[in-house]
Amino acid sequence: MRGTSSYFLGSALLALLPSTVNAFYLPGAAPHNYVQHDPVDVYVNALTPMLAGSDNSKLKSLINYDYYNPQFHFCTPEGGAQSQPESLGSILFGDRIFTSPYDIKMLEANGTCQILCTAAIPGEDAKFINGRIREDYALNWLVDGLPAAEMKKDTKTGDLFFDMGFNLGNDDDDIPYLNNHYEIVMRYHESSPGVYRVVGVLVWPSSRGGSQEDESTPNCDVEVPKLGLSENEMNNIRYTYRVTWDATRWDNYLHIFDPRIHWFSLINSIVIVVFLCVMVAMILWRTVSRDISRYNAIDISEDVQEDWGWKLVHGEVFRAPRYPMVLSVMVGNGAQLCAMCAVTLVFALLGFLSPSNRGSLATVMMVCWTFFGGIGGYYSSRIYASLGGVNNRKNAFLTATILPTLVFIVMFLLNFFLLVAGSSGAVPFSTMLLIVVLWFGISAPLSSIGSYIGSRQGGVSHPVRVNQIPRQIPPAPRHLRPWASALLAGILPFGAAFVELYFVMSSLFASRAYYAFGFLALTAGVVALTSGTVTILFTYFNLCAEEYRWHWRAFLTGGGSAFWILAYGLFYWLSRLSLDSFSSVALYLGYLFLICLFDFIVTGTIGFLASYWAVRRLYSAIRVD
Numbered sequence: 284m285r286g287t288s289s290y291f292l293g294s295a296l297l298a299l300l301p302s303t304v305n306a307f308y309l310p311g312a313a314p315h316n317y318v319q320h321d322p323v324d325v326y327v328n329a330l331t332p333m334l335a336g337s338d339n340s341k342l343k344s345l346i347n348y349d350y351y352n353p354q355f356h357f358c359t360p361e362g363g364a365q366s367q368p369e370s371l372g373s374i375l376f377g378d379r380i381f382t383s384p385y386d387i388k389m390l391e392a393n394g395t396c397q398i399l400c401t402a403a404i405p406g407e408d409a410k411f412i413n414g415r416i417r418e419d420y421a422l423n424w425l426v427d428g429l430p431a432a433e434m435k436k437d438t439k440t441g442d443l444f445f446d447m448g449f450n451l452g453n454d455d456d457d458i459p460y461l462n463n464h465y466e467i468v469m470r471y472h473e474s475s476p477g478v479y480r481v482v483g484v485l486v487w488p489s490s491r492g493g494s495q496e497d498e499s500t501p502n503c504d505v506e507v508p509k510l511g512l513s514e515n516e517m518n519n520i521r522y523t524y525r526v527t528w529d530a531t532r533w534d535n536y537l538h539i540f541d542p543r544i545h546w547f548s549l550i551n552s553i554v555i556v557v558f559l560c561v562m563v564a565m566i567l568w569r570t571v572s573r574d575i576s577r578y579n580a581i582d583i584s585e586d587v588q589e590d591w592g593w594k595l596v597h598g599e600v601f602r603a604p605r606y607p608m609v610l611s612v613m614v615g616n617g618a619q620l621c622a623m624c625a626v627t628l629v630f631a632l633l634g635f636l637s638p639s640n641r642g643s644l645a646t647v648m649m650v651c652w653t654f655f656g657g658i659g660g661y662y663s664s665r666i667y668a669s670l671g672g673v674n675n676r677k678n679a680f681l682t683a684t685i686l687p688t689l690v691f692i693v694m695f696l697l698n699f700f701l702l703v704a705g706s707s708g709a710v711p712f713s714t715m716l717l718i719v720v721l722w723f724g725i726s727a728p729l730s731s732i733g734s735y736i737g738s739r740q741g742g743v744s745h746p747v748r749v750n751q752i753p754r755q756i757p758p759a760p761r762h763l764r765p766w767a768s769a770l771l772a773g774i775l776p777f778g779a780a781f782v783e784l785y786f787v788m789s790s791l792f793a794s795r796a797y798y799a800f801g802f803l804a805l806t807a808g809v810v811a812l813t814s815g816t817v818t819i820l821f822t823y824f825n826l827c828a829e830e831y832r833w834h835w836r837a838f839l840t841g842g843g844s845a846f847w848i849l850a851y852g853l854f855y856w857l858s859r860l861s862l863d864s865f866s867s868v869a870l871y872l873g874y875l876f877l878i879c880l881f882d883f884i885v886t887g888t889i890g891f892l893a894s895y896w897a898v899r900r901l902y903s904a905i906r907v908d
């Protein structure tokens with residue numbers, strides 16, 4: 284079959300990408316070396332809703348709960364659970380990591396059934412737990428930075444795959460059963476004689492009814508009925524676990540998804556890019572060069588003839604658009620976000636970011652964004668000056684404050700919903716304060732410095748002068764109306780990215796591992812290229828139609844993919860989510876709004892800057908008397 288060979292080609296190419304190598308640790312978080320009998324700590328993270336195994340299952344909530352939320356009655360370590368330090372990004376993503384009472388030592392107690400504790404769960408809390416079981420909540424453990432996974436079978440294809448986290452319970456026959464026994468398989472690897480590393484953790488949870496007595500020699504093998512919690516009376520639950528040490532090498536989570544789907548996405552993107560590049564190349568080489576030689580020839584022969592096409596508007600193209608302040612602030616912020624995305628993707632490609640830890644990605648993004656404040660200020664002030672603006676101070680101030688403030692307000696509102704829902708994902712006040720300090724303490728001053736440098740350099744020079752009296756604009760054809768062209772042009776970058784977008788969404792909302800940073804970087808490159816070229820194309824069409832007000836149109840056309848992302852997000856909501864609480868819906872729509880806003884600003888900026896470059900090139904190629 285053709286598919287197999289392309290799969291092998293894909294794997295070979297994939298192996299060349301550094302991100303797939305076993306380098307998923309941040310420099311400070313290298314894997315721990317253990318000798319025999321060393322304690323191996325199990326950390327517990329917040330409970331998250333999970334997509335069940337099959338392809339058509341839906342995500343039922345978006346709210347995280349603390350592992351030690353008193354309603355769960357999980358066993359606590361002696362002396363209370365200790366909170367573990369986390370990165371800024373992890374906190375924003377709702378990770379809350381604590382110590383656990385599991386007593387596991389390297390290569391000890393292999394296959395011994397152990398009792399963790401017995402918990403008394405009153406009826407009210409049993410009701411809460413049953414509700415969470417029905418919503419497919421999953422437990423998330425971490426051992427030496429590795430998330431515990433459950434091996435599952437895809438109900439459609441029968442393939443085995445690893446899913447991060449494991450079920451709190453199961454409701455196979457519509458009756459919720461709590462999992463109170465954990466089969467833990469620790470995969471280890473002898474890195475040098477007598478020195479071991481943990482390379483994988485698998486957990487099979489199961490529900491064990493029967494006697495919940497605290498026996499001295501418990502038996503984990505007995506077949507007993509499942510354990511359902513009664514919602515009317517006190518339940519006594521015994522938690523048991525058994526650790527098996529397994530030396531088989533199993534050191535990656537890369538089999539979670541089939542990589543072929545990513546190759547499909549990539550080929551899809553490449554086809555779109557090739558199609559676009561051919562189109563643009565044809566227009567540039569045939570039409571434009573013919574136009575230029577024709578214009579210049581006419582001038583030489585002194586043949587008095589009417590000008591036509593884009594040359595007609597040479598006295599208008601550099602006329603300042605309306606609202607130059609808003610446009611330049613958006614471009615400045617877009618440039619800052621572009622730089623952030625580029626550097627974050629380089630980090631991810633170099634393998635510095637763990638695929639199992641979404642927080643590290645967010646941390647790098649936040650830090651990059653903060654330190655690229657200067658880029659934002661610089662671009663904003665130069666574009667502002669080029670568009671004939673004079674109020675530099677106001678421009679610098681708005682560039683540094685308006686987007687962070689907007690984002691902060693949205694985050695604040697979302698946090699409010701999380702607090703109301705009693706979720707542990709709510710961002711603590713101290714973290715909020717840290718973000719404010721980062722944004723307004725580092726990013727804003729850097730942005731002002733950038734603005735100052737930019738305004739000293741002034742605007743870019745324009746190859747042709749602007750006429751005193753504006754020209755009449757003929758009515759535009761229907762496909763060149765601003766909204767139509769934004770939607771038309773947006774299809775291409777969106778089409779290049781939408782398969783990858785599905786994985787990003789699943790990683791964001793359904794806590795799935797995202798590891799394909801190589802694909803993500805390639806896709807981002809393709810999106811940038813497509814947004815730029817397609818906007819140049821539409822700007823050219825506009826100028827040919829004697830519509831010279833291209834500045835705002837270019838931004839809107841470039842950002843057109845955001846409208847498609849919004850539509851896709853709503854489709855994802857209908858097809859993959861079945862959120863029943865208002866907080867979850869508000870949360871989802873809030874995040875979707877932020878994603879679309881960022882996409883609009885980033886791709887809009889790319890489109891605007893690309894068009895600006897193209898227009899300057901175009902009009903410096905012709906001779907104007």
Ligand SMILES: *[C@@H]1O[C@H](CO)[C@@H](O)[C@H](O)[C@H]1NC(C)=O
Pocket residue numbers: 390393394527528529530
């Ligand atoms: C632990 O027990 C399992 C079988 O129960 C065995 O396959 C494995 O090799 C044992 N591990 C060690 C380190 O003895």
